Amino acid sequence: MAMTLRLTEEQERALALLAEADGVSKHEAAVRAITATAARRVQTERIQLSREGRERYGSLLGRLAR
Known part of the structure; x- marks a missing residue:
């Protein structure tokens, strides 16, 4: 499925850093x-x-575990 992702400049830089890393x-x-x-x-x-x-x-589970 195609979609357009609109990013701020800061988000674009963050994405570029993730990609590069x-x-x-x-x-x-x-x-x-x-x-x-x-x-x-x-x-x-x-x-x-x-x-x-x-x-x-918890108490019920404890009784059942006995």
């Missing part, structure tokens, strides 16, 4: 940044759900 194109650097951010966000949400589940069902 990884030895990839700016396109690839943007794709990697999006993918990495999405993975972190999903992982953080799963951790939060796990924490909430342990708090809510």
Whole structure:
């Protein structure tokens, strides 16, 4: 899917630095940044759900484990 990405000069410089640091194109650097951010966000949400589940069902889980 094609899309246009409009960046400020500062964002353009940041993207260029990421691309140069990884030895990839700016396109690839943007794709990697999006993918990495999405993975972190999903992982953080799963951790939060796990924490909430342990708090809510901890005593029940403890009884079931016996």
